[in-house]
Structures are given as structure tokens and as C-alpha cells.
Amino acid sequence: MGGDGHAPYAGEILGRFIAASRWEEIPASLRHEGRRALLNFFGGALGVARDPAVETALRVMAPFSGGGHATVIGRAERLDAMGAAFVNTIAANLLDYDDTHLETVIHPTAPVAPPLLALAEQRGLGGKAVLHAFLLGAEVECRLGCAVSPGHYARGWHITSTCGVFGAAAGCARLLGLDAAQCWAALGIAASQSAGLVENLPSAAKNVGMGNAARNGLLAALLAQAGYGAAPAAIEGPLGWARAMGDAPDLRRVTGGLGTRWEFARNTYKPYPSGIVFHAVIDACLALRVPGEAIAEVVVAGNQLLLDRGDRPVRNERDARVSIHHTAAVVLARGEAGPAAFSLAAVRDPAVAALRGRVRAVLDDGLPRGAARVTLRTGGGEERSITVTAPRGSEGQPLTDAELEAKYRANASLAGMAARAEEQIGLLWSLEDNPDMAGLMRRFAAAASPG
Amino acid sequence: MGGDGHAPYAGEILGRFIAASRWEEIPASLRHEGRRALLNFFGGALGVARDPAVETALRVMAPFSGGGHATVIGRAERLDAMGAAFVNTIAANLLDYDDTHLETVIHPTAPVAPPLLALAEQRGLGGKAVLHAFLLGAEVECRLGCAVSPGHYARGWHITSTCGVFGAAAGCARLLGLDAAQCWAALGIAASQSAGLVENLPSAAKNVGMGNAARNGLLAALLAQAGYGAAPAAIEGPLGWARAMGDAPDLRRVTGGLGTRWEFARNTYKPYPSGIVFHAVIDACLALRVPGEAIAEVVVAGNQLLLDRGDRPVRNERDARVSIHHTAAVVLARGEAGPAAFSLAAVRDPAVAALRGRVRAVLDDGLPRGAARVTLRTGGGEERSITVTAPRGSEGQPLTDAELEAKYRANASLAGMAARAEEQIGLLWSLEDNPDMAGLMRRFAAAASPG
Structure with a gap:
């Protein structure tokens, strides 16, 4: 008192x-x-x-x-x-x-x-x-x-x-x-x-x-x-x-x-310089990516929050940072998710744009907040899938000092x-x-x- | 559209x-x-x-x-x-x-x-x-x-x-x-x-x-x-x-x-430099006042809004500007309601303080918002009362240009x-x-x- x-x-x-x-x-x-x-x-x-x-x-x-x-x-x-x-x-x-x-x-x-x-x-x-x-x-x-x-x-x-x-x-x-x-x-x-x-x-x-x-x-x-x-x-x-x-x-x-x-x-x-709920998508795509591989379809599954935030048309770099489709496409196309991946140039990159058209977002209510499952179908008919629940930078997987230095x-x-x-x-x-x-x-x- | x-x-x-x-x-x-x-x-x-x-x-x-x-x-x-x-x-x-x-x-x-x-x-x-x-x-x-x-x-x-x-x-x-x-x-x-x-x-x-x-x-x-x-x-x-x-x-x-x-x-x-709901009180007191007259009691009647805003202890000049008791007392004591009437000196003025103690605030739900009825009982037992519903400065009785000049x-x-x-x-x-x-x-x- x-x-x-x-x-x-x-x-x-x-x-x-x-x-x-x-x-x-x-x-x-x-x-x-x-x-x-x-x-x-x-x-x-x-x-x-x-x-x-x-x-x-x-x-x-x-x-x-x-x-x-x-x-x-x-x-x-x-x-x-x-x-x-x-x-x-x-x-x-x-x-x-x-x-x-x-x-x-x-x-x-x-x-x-x-x-x-x-x-x-x-x-x-x-x-x-x-x-x-x-x-x-x-x-x-x-x-x-x-x-x-x-x-x-x-x-x-x-x-x-x-x-x-x-x-x-x-x-x-x-x-x-x-x-x-x-x-x-x-x-x-x-x-x-x-x-x-x-x-x-x-x-x-x-x-x-x-x-x-x-x-x-x-x-x-x-x-x-x-x-x-x-x-x-x-x-x-x-x-x-x-x-x-x-x-x-x-x-x-x-x-x-x-x-x-x-x-x-x-x-x-x-x-990554993108909406935090997309970080699991990035980690999954980085893990799945094989440089040069032909991709037929990408299916990104997440809970309602991910879809609410990220299922949208991509017209500019602001959209790109909160788009499931751009995020998956640019990471699979380029193998990186730094500032350049979410620039207007990346939005307009024909290779990225073509891949965006092959990304599908689907609901999976069983996935927790912040998680994502990405399934890749290659041109040759192969299918690979990864689920990420604790992406890099989350409380469960904090960035190391060395990673912070690299970002710096x-x-x-x-x-x-x-x-x-x-x-x-x-x-x-x-x-x-x-x-x-x-x-x-x-x-x-x-x-x-x-x- | x-x-x-x-x-x-x-x-x-x-x-x-x-x-x-x-x-x-x-x-x-x-x-x-x-x-x-x-x-x-x-x-x-x-x-x-x-x-x-x-x-x-x-x-x-x-x-x-x-x-x-x-x-x-x-x-x-x-x-x-x-x-x-x-x-x-x-x-x-x-x-x-x-x-x-x-x-x-x-x-x-x-x-x-x-x-x-x-x-x-x-x-x-x-x-x-x-x-x-x-x-x-x-x-x-x-x-x-x-x-x-x-x-x-x-x-x-x-x-x-x-x-x-x-x-x-x-x-x-x-x-x-x-x-x-x-x-x-x-x-x-x-x-x-x-x-x-x-x-x-x-x-x-x-x-x-x-x-x-x-x-x-x-x-x-x-x-x-x-x-x-x-x-x-x-x-x-x-x-x-x-x-x-x-x-x-x-x-x-x-x-x-x-x-x-x-x-x-x-x-x-x-x-007047006081809360706007008190302005009817001021006008009524100015009209009732006889300089030098002994005052036994002052009864201020208003609706619930007036009482909610104005029935409070008066410790300083901030209180004074939103007090029924100070407002009535200072106006009856001094015959004016300018900035000096709501100063700390006025709050501490023994004559004003004594009169504050003789002011009573009472509820009259029949009075409209912004109105007040003031009843004065003199030392000699006389009783006079005035009700003000449209005080000076309200939409019904706007200040004239000359009054604004005087205030200036x-x-x-x-x-x-x-x-x-x-x-x-x-x-x-x-x-x-x-x-x-x-x-x-x-x-x-x-x-x-x-x-």
C-alpha cells in the first residue's frame, strides 16, 4: 500500500x-x-x-x-x-x-x-x-x-x-x-x-x-x-x-x-526480412531446394493464420514480404531469402514470377502457429516434403551470435x-x-x- | 463511388x-x-x-x-x-x-x-x-x-x-x-x-x-x-x-x-475561466448579489452532471475552477468571475473560504444540462432565487463582439x-x-x- x-x-x-x-x-x-x-x-x-x-x-x-x-x-x-x-x-x-x-x-x-x-x-x-x-x-x-x-x-x-x-x-x-x-x-x-x-x-x-x-x-x-x-x-x-x-x-x-x-x-x-509467420516456409524451401531442378508444383500447408496473412496477390515488394507464393518461389529459385529476395526486382524477375504461379497454399489446421509443411513435386514426378515447426530465429531456435554478425x-x-x-x-x-x-x-x- | x-x-x-x-x-x-x-x-x-x-x-x-x-x-x-x-x-x-x-x-x-x-x-x-x-x-x-x-x-x-x-x-x-x-x-x-x-x-x-x-x-x-x-x-x-x-x-x-x-x-x-457547466451558477450569483449584504446560506440546485462535476473539496486553483462552492462564494463575495476569482489567492481568501462553507449543492433533476438555480438566504432572513438556463456564452446567448473585446x-x-x-x-x-x-x-x- x-x-x-x-x-x-x-x-x-x-x-x-x-x-x-x-x-x-x-x-x-x-x-x-x-x-x-x-x-x-x-x-x-x-x-x-x-x-x-x-x-x-x-x-x-x-x-x-x-x-x-x-x-x-x-x-x-x-x-x-x-x-x-x-x-x-x-x-x-x-x-x-x-x-x-x-x-x-x-x-x-x-x-x-x-x-x-x-x-x-x-x-x-x-x-x-x-x-x-x-x-x-x-x-x-x-x-x-x-x-x-x-x-x-x-x-x-x-x-x-x-x-x-x-x-x-x-x-x-x-x-x-x-x-x-x-x-x-x-x-x-x-x-x-x-x-x-x-x-x-x-x-x-x-x-x-x-x-x-x-x-x-x-x-x-x-x-x-x-x-x-x-x-x-x-x-x-x-x-x-x-x-x-x-x-x-x-x-x-x-x-x-x-x-x-x-x-x-x-x-x-x-x-529473413519477411513476415515472421513465413519463416517456416523459408526454412522448409531452403532444405528442399536442389539447384537447377525443374519444379512442377509447390504445395505450402499451414494453419489459418498463415493463410490469412499470406494468401494474396503480389504486386510489389510490400506484398512480397507477406506472400506465401512469393516466399516459396523466390527461395526455391534463388536459394536465399535476404533483402534482395523481397525487392521489387525479385517480384518482377520472370523466373520467380513463373514459379509463383506453381505455388499452392492449403489449409492444415493440425499445424501449430508459425509452422509450415512444404511439398515439392519435380518435373520428373518426384515428391519431397518437409515440415518446420521451430524456424530459425524463433524462441526454440534462436539466432546465434555468429548468425547475428552475418546478418549485420x-x-x-x-x-x-x-x-x-x-x-x-x-x-x-x-x-x-x-x-x-x-x-x-x-x-x-x-x-x-x-x- | x-x-x-x-x-x-x-x-x-x-x-x-x-x-x-x-x-x-x-x-x-x-x-x-x-x-x-x-x-x-x-x-x-x-x-x-x-x-x-x-x-x-x-x-x-x-x-x-x-x-x-x-x-x-x-x-x-x-x-x-x-x-x-x-x-x-x-x-x-x-x-x-x-x-x-x-x-x-x-x-x-x-x-x-x-x-x-x-x-x-x-x-x-x-x-x-x-x-x-x-x-x-x-x-x-x-x-x-x-x-x-x-x-x-x-x-x-x-x-x-x-x-x-x-x-x-x-x-x-x-x-x-x-x-x-x-x-x-x-x-x-x-x-x-x-x-x-x-x-x-x-x-x-x-x-x-x-x-x-x-x-x-x-x-x-x-x-x-x-x-x-x-x-x-x-x-x-x-x-x-x-x-x-x-x-x-x-x-x-x-x-x-x-x-x-x-x-x-x-x-x-x-x-469565465471555469468549467462550462458552472457558468449558469456564475450568472445567477452575479444577478442575485447585493454588495455588502450578509449571507446566511446559498443553495445551488442543478442536475446530476453539475453535482458530479462540481461537488468536491477545494484545495487549489484547479479545484476552484470546477467547484460549485467556490464558484458561488467567490462571485457573491467579489462580484466578478475573471481569472483572479479562480486563483490560488482567491481560494485562500478568508472571506471567500468562509462563504464557501455556507454553500450547499442540491440535486434537481428537473433542471436541464447547463442550467442552475441559486437561492440566497440573507442574514436578515430574506430569500431570493434565480434560475439560469442559457448562461452568457452559450449557444442561446453568444458573447457579443464587444464582450469578446473586453475579455481580450x-x-x-x-x-x-x-x-x-x-x-x-x-x-x-x-x-x-x-x-x-x-x-x-x-x-x-x-x-x-x-x-
Whole structure:
């Protein structure tokens, strides 16, 4: 019970946790998960640093930037911390190639890391403080997501944006050294900024919800530091965040086992830049493929979720990333499922298009969520079949550090930074020993504007 | 039906309306309502220009401002357009002393006018374009509010913030000269930024929701201009704005009679800086008051809404603005109900406090919403009673232009600008003839930082 006899508020408990957490109490395995998440994050942002969606965000934000204190990853341009947080978050999540907390489908790192990195760069902070604040922010984000899942997302809320603003606020509040009451206020201010719609996911408006989660979370912490307050029950009150958004929040998921059980420890990383339910299809096709073999028919079986998400016409690269037919065809045709496999060029590749026409999607309710069975019929009449239930990157088969490094190298190459990849990987693995985040961040900037 | 056979989307119809509207088609009475709204807006922002909440917002935003293109009303400091929009919106709505669209309880002007004024100042646009864009933005804002009222507010959404971002986006899209498709996109991008909670209204977090509506609406228009798109049905789709927020939207209220029936024509202005349901109490007390008369008891009768909102302990100025007891007591003690009557000093005034103790609130279900009956028993045993059903400022008894001017002068005095008030009033009445908004805005800036 709180001092005035009430049961403690959710924000109050989280505020105390954020302010009081000690580095020594963070398990070594969780610290390593944080480093893995950041390695994956930087690579994702680098890979699309020259994407028009990133360039547009950068161009629109530049005139509203109070100085160039912070790096835009993979770019030569610099912005203030709010602008850099906005653009780097958009980049990190642009292709949905980032990390995933599977229970909530939150992509935890994209909205939380960028404002912390920008703040640390501007203020000359060290890597340990950033990693610690990041783990706390991501934990708050995932826990709030758990409290309102699965209804929240199903109702139309883009949960990474709506919960990301809390994660960013929590992380920034910690990095700024706010006390427990201020951390509580920052979360309450974040509640009044929580926004983002599933309806908008197939459009650039999705980027805006993501970028705002980062920059508005930073704003929440700065305003709390300057004395702005919020309602005590902004998160769970009768007219507060969770209920306005349609949920009776399960507050045990927010506060139960805080500091001992870590939701963020369940973070996962994508090996392929496509919808996560298609990853079993990719693994099956990679295993079945014989280069040069003539293929008569491909039958992909999955449960209703797979068919709902993936049985659709393929007109462009957005469709390709969520198409059963394209996924199977491109992997069987090319033997790989990297960014190029889901590009517009791949959609238009005649060999891939021809094979897409021979892919059939069928329902098998007996298969679990995330699983797929692929059956290949060759020109010679042979038939081979494989069922994958725990694809690479899932909780049951996490990507290894070496696999994350390989993914990073591929992304760095897309940014024209292959030559710097090993140095960058080393900087991130040793993040907590780095006293100079400003120096670190500059190693992820481009030397000059791409022409 | 649209070109591909679908019924037109809400955003599509609004986008066409915003882009195609012609100044000549705006009724003269509506243009005048726009001028009245802006006069009321500038006064409200001036009156609190030195409030700590405004100063905090300004101080936090200043380092994130890309130059000083725009005036902060009543201040010497200047910010970029996004920062100025944020701070001016907070100021205009700080005391809830601004305008009200009564059906939705939206305060229409605060989130819409500031980004337009800032953009116009930065780009050297004229007053007619600003007034036109403002009327279109406020119309879109009120219509979306009507489509989701009354459930939206009741569920916990601070409707001025959640709908204000659409109004700001619509107005800015028009002022930037976007085409119909871009205006549609701006509204869709606004949908992913719509936020703000009723739970947070008694705190500074309310200011953040308000300021964000303005700056994020501007961002939506700028991103749409730069090519960002949104989902076609971002407003009404199955996973879009209205449904995520809990409503089956009444789209007839969004698009019915567009350009002929103006929701914004129903805008009203507060004569008193207190909750609108208390205005009938104030008018009754002003009419009953005899200066110097000894008062034994005051009985205030109202319906359940009045009692729900106003029967509470009074500890500070926030409570005072929504207290039946303070309202009746201060008006009977002082004979006025301006900003000073709802200050902390008034709350602590022994004469007012003593009289508060003699006020009794009673239920009379027969009285309509917004009405009150006040009965005064004097020390000498006399009893007088008055019932007010249409208080000053309501739709039935709108404030006259002269009353709005008087309110403006009082606010300008609070900002130390009494000497400039007549010139400022003249500038606003002749707004549409002013070719130079940059020059105009500078007349509302303070000469130097208040010491």
C-alpha cells in the first residue's frame, strides 16, 4: 500500500524500478541480449539508410532540428536528439526486419534505442549507462504490451508504437537520472502520447507512429525532468491509457517479478526480412531446394493464420514480404531469402514470377502457429516434403551470435560500409566498456552524403 | 463511388473538400466566427504567457528548435514552427478559458490556429489564407468529433487532442497548398498520431496531448507534402482510428452537407475561466448579489452532471475552477468571475473560504444540462432565487463582439500589453486584409523576456 493508503499505481511501481535499478543486478545473460538487440538494430538501420522513406523523414525533420548533436545511422547528415531518434527508429523498423517479442509482436528495440543513443551522444555519456537504460526501457515496453495483449493489437493498435513510447520514456528517464517520482511522471506523460494504427501498417504512416514513439518518449522524460506531472493512474485509471484503448489491463504482467523475471529475455531476431509467420516456409524451401531442378508444383500447408496473412496477390515488394507464393518461389529459385529476395526486382524477375504461379497454399489446421509443411513435386514426378515447426530465429531456435554478425555484415554492405563492419561489430559487443558514445556513434555515420 | 468502385473514403471526401474549397464560398458569418475565435485565442494565450506551465514547455522545446521563425505569443523568445505551435497551443488551452464546440466539448481553436500562424509567419503568407485554412481545419476537427461523440470522450479520450491533430493537419495541408490526395494522406498520417487521455486532464500531461496535436498535425501535412502516404481508410477502416478508439463512427457527421452546413458555426466562447457547466451558477450569483449584504446560506440546485462535476473539496486553483462552492462564494463575495476569482489567492481568501462553507449543492433533476438555480438566504432572513438556463456564452446567448473585446483586454493586461490591446484587436478584426502575417505576429510578442 502507498503512503496515503492506496494500492501502488502501476506507474509508481515502474518508476521506482527504473530509478532504483542497479547495473550489478542485471543478469549477464540479459546484458548480452541487450548487446545482441543493439547489433541487430544498428544493422537494420544501416541496411535501409538510403531508402527513400528514410530520406524523406530526414529531409522533413532537418529544418526543425536544433543543431546536429546526433548521428543519423548510415548517413552524413546530423540532427538534434529528437530528430535523430525519429529517423533512426523509422529506419530500424522500416522492413520489419528487426527484433520481435513474440507474445506481443512488439519490435522492442526500434523505438527505445534511438533516443538513448542520441541523448548519450549529445551529453557524452558512456555505453554502460546506455545499455542499462535500454534494458529497462525495453522491459517496461514489453511488460505494458503483455498487460493489454492480445486484444490491443487485434483492436487496431500498432503495439510497437503504442507501447514503444513508454519504453522510450522509461529509458530516457533512467539515462537522464530522474528520480522515482519523475520516472512515474514520464510514464504518465507518455500515456498521453501513445498512438499508432494497424490500419496504417501498409503505408508510410506506420513510420510516423514509430518515429513518434521515440521522439515523444524522449519529450516525456525531458518534460518530467522539467517538472511536468501526470495523473497517478494514467496507465490503469478508469479514463486512462489501457481502458481508453479498450482493455482491462492485466497489471500482474506489468509489475509481477520486476527485476527478477525479464520479459525482454524472450526477445527474438529475424533471419529473413519477411513476415515472421513465413519463416517456416523459408526454412522448409531452403532444405528442399536442389539447384537447377525443374519444379512442377509447390504445395505450402499451414494453419489459418498463415493463410490469412499470406494468401494474396503480389504486386510489389510490400506484398512480397507477406506472400506465401512469393516466399516459396523466390527461395526455391534463388536459394536465399535476404533483402534482395523481397525487392521489387525479385517480384518482377520472370523466373520467380513463373514459379509463383506453381505455388499452392492449403489449409492444415493440425499445424501449430508459425509452422509450415512444404511439398515439392519435380518435373520428373518426384515428391519431397518437409515440415518446420521451430524456424530459425524463433524462441526454440534462436539466432546465434555468429548468425547475428552475418546478418549485420549483409546490412552494412547495403550501406556501403562493408569495410567498417568488423570494427562496428566489435564496438557493439564491447559497448558497456565504451566511455564515449559520441565517438562510437560517429563510426556509424557515412563519410559524406550519398550522391 | 470512387474510381475503383468503392464508396469514397471519409478521408478522401475531406481531402477533396480541403483542397477545393474557395474563399468566395465561405459565408460571411463564418468568416466572422473565425475572426472571433482568433481574437479569443490570442487573448487566452496572452493571459497565461508567463505561467510556469508555458515557461516549462518553452524551455524544454527551445534546444530542439531549428531557428526562431515563429512567435511565442506574449513572449520575447522565438521558436521554429513546430515548437511555437506546441507552446502556443498549450497556452491557449491552459485554463480551459478558450472556445468550445458544445456538442463534442472540443476546444476547436487551440490546436488548429498555432501551426497555421507559425507556418504563415515563417513563409510570409497573408491573413486571408490563414483564416481560410483555419476554418477548414476547425471544421474537419469538429466533424470528426461529432462522428465519435459522445462515446469517445466518455471512454477516456481527450477529444480536443485526439481530434485536434486532424484539424491541425487539415489546416496545414490547405495552407501548404497540398492537392486532394495529399490532404487525404495528411489526415491518414494524423490518425496515427491521435492521442490524449481524460485521466491526465488534471495534470500537466494534458498540455502535452494538446501541444502534440498542433505540432504533429503540422508534421502530418509536411510529410504528406514530401510524399508520405497513409491507408485509404485510416479514419474509418476496421483497424483504423475510430474503431481502435472504440467507436463505430457516424460518417454522415463527417461528410454530410460539407461546404453548406458548418459545424464550426456553433462555436462558443467562455466569459469565465471555469468549467462550462458552472457558468449558469456564475450568472445567477452575479444577478442575485447585493454588495455588502450578509449571507446566511446559498443553495445551488442543478442536475446530476453539475453535482458530479462540481461537488468536491477545494484545495487549489484547479479545484476552484470546477467547484460549485467556490464558484458561488467567490462571485457573491467579489462580484466578478475573471481569472483572479479562480486563483490560488482567491481560494485562500478568508472571506471567500468562509462563504464557501455556507454553500450547499442540491440535486434537481428537473433542471436541464447547463442550467442552475441559486437561492440566497440573507442574514436578515430574506430569500431570493434565480434560475439560469442559457448562461452568457452559450449557444442561446453568444458573447457579443464587444464582450469578446473586453475579455481580450483583460487578458492583454495580464500579459502587460494593455497599451497594445486596441491595435491588436484591430489587427485581428481586419485579419483577412493583412498581407503580412510575419508583421502581425510580431505585434503579439513581448519586447523582451519578462524578468
